[in-house]
Amino acid sequence: MADAKKIYRLAEVKQLAEDRSKCIMVINNRVYDVTKFIDEHPGGEEVLKEQHGADASNAFEDVGHSTDAREQMKGYEIGEIHPDDIKTKVKPRPLIVNPSNSSENAAGSWVRFVIPLVIVIVAIIYFRLFSKPTVDTNNPPKAI
Numbered sequence: 001m002a003d004a005k006k007i008y009r010l011a012e013v014k015q016l017a018e019d020r021s022k023c024i025m026v027i028n029n030r031v032y033d034v035t036k037f038i039d040e041h042p043g044g045e046e047v048l049k050e051q052h053g054a055d056a057s058n059a060f061e062d063v064g065h066s067t068d069a070r071e072q073m074k075g076y077e078i079g080e081i082h083p084d085d086i087k088t089k090v091k092p093r094p095l096i097v098n099p100s101n102s103s104e105n106a107a108g109s110w111v112r113f114v115i116p117l118v119i120v121i122v123a124i125i126y127f128r129l130f131s132k133p134t135v136d137t138n139n140p141p142k143a144i
């Protein structure tokens with residue numbers, strides 16, 4: 001019978017796993033003692049033994065275990081990983097882009113804004129300085 005569920009530090013899990021006669025693993029931040037399940041595991045005992053003392057989350061998910069398997073595994077859970085030892089599995093998208101990129105991006109957007117502005121200003125100055133006054137066709141200049 002498994003011990004009452006508790007919160008484990010990773011160091012404690014490693015310590016537990018020093019007992020090679022057991023089969024301890026972490027799956028999705030929960031600690032499992034599957035020692036008694038090894039012989040029954042439909043996927044074979046080797047795959048479980050290979051995960052002894054390891055984080056088997058990816059291996060477990062890669063197989064695409066059924067909901068039955070997920071229900072069954074609850075019977076082997078002995079605890080959870082301490083929140084401070086939980087590594088975020090899926091890397092969240094950074095809210096702030098990498099500083100080196102962000103300055104590059106900032107410069108990029110700044111340039112993108114300034115270049116058209118400069119072109120417009122130059123065009124206005126050019127037309128003001130060099131454009132000929134328009135000829136009024138209804139009232140053309142008189143010949144001298």
Ligand code: HEM
Nearest residue numbers: 032034042043047051056059060063065066069072073076
């Ligand atoms: C507490 C942990 C686990 C439980 C309760 C469990 C249970 C099961 C069950 C019930 C099946 C039959 C298929 C299904 O219903 O999905 C199965 C298949 C399998 N499991 Fe696990 N499993 C556990 C951990 C693992 C781990 C950590 C691995 C990989 C390292 C693994 C690898 C496999 C493989 C390869 C199969 C065979 C899949 C197939 O034939 O299509 N299992 N497992």
